[in-house]
Amino acid sequence: MKVFIDILTPKQCMLFSKLSERLRKDGHQVFEATREYREVVQLLKMKSMKVQVVGRHGGETLLGKLKANVERTLELASIMTELRPDVAVSLASPETSRVAFGLNIPHVCLNDSPHAEAVARLTVPLATLLLTPKIIPKTVWTRFGIQQNRIIQYKALDAWAWLKDFKPDKKVLTQMGLEKSRPIVAFRTEESFASYLLEKTSKTTLLLPLIESLLKSNVDFQAVVMPRYETQTALLKEKLGKCTTVCESTIDAPSLISYASVFVGAGGTMTTEAALLGVPTFSCYPGKPFLVEKYLIKKGLIVRETSLERVRAKILMTLKKIENVRKAQVTKARKLTSSFEDPIDVIAKAIEK
16 A cells, blocks of 8 residues: 655654554555655654655745645645555645545544644545544534544544653763753743744744743753744844753754753643653643643643743742652653553554555
């Protein structure tokens, strides 16, 4: 069987590298595509994945996103007409959804982000099957126009697909110039160019004032920031200087997160990764908490706080008693994930059907 997989984000690199490995092991031919997008291209190279680059990221404007979508859809149409896969797989790729529908190719669509309504409206109704975590009710998806019998749920969060057998690599600390003996606070900037956050955040990062405030405290720690975009990187390096390690290229994020004393994110996959790894995790996501985040907050694995002063105080308090807090977090995370199934098993079986 020929399987076409579209890889658009760093999360999808992590998830689909596991899925591709499984499908190839099962004897299927796998063809992978991506788009020109700094973090994704760098991560694919890090993983030694040879993937065809088709189109580009649309940037920070709606017009830019629309143009990039149209151009990429046309390119993918030519590629998939020639390839003629038996099934297409994506994590809510609007281009793959449209092309697969237009060419009558079954599309297995993954999605755990109903808060990204624009993307859901463009992909969910056209999906042959929709696969999603069980914590998201089917009724959340049916409002986008898909029947319940086309929805398959798995008892896990997406990140468990690559964290299930994960072992951290100490080399990331050397690479970043960090000391394992000193506390590390890792920051991940928000997805400021996402359609669901346009006009709701600055085009730089809302975490900058928090980092600056924490650095003025008397608590000893090493700060490391993982920006998403070059504009965020440039600003952070300019404002924070040598006081903070700012990642200028893609790194082994799960390993860095696992060695962190505290993780501070603004929604997104790394926040979920940190929570499932048992790292004390704070979310400063600027919008309403989405379903995955609500679930992890309820399980006591994420502390959500948008007030600069309150989150600063909570982070500093956590650092002062980090051993006890970290131990409690690991226990909570292991209890939760012990009941998870492997998402890759469920996804692979759906594709093979």
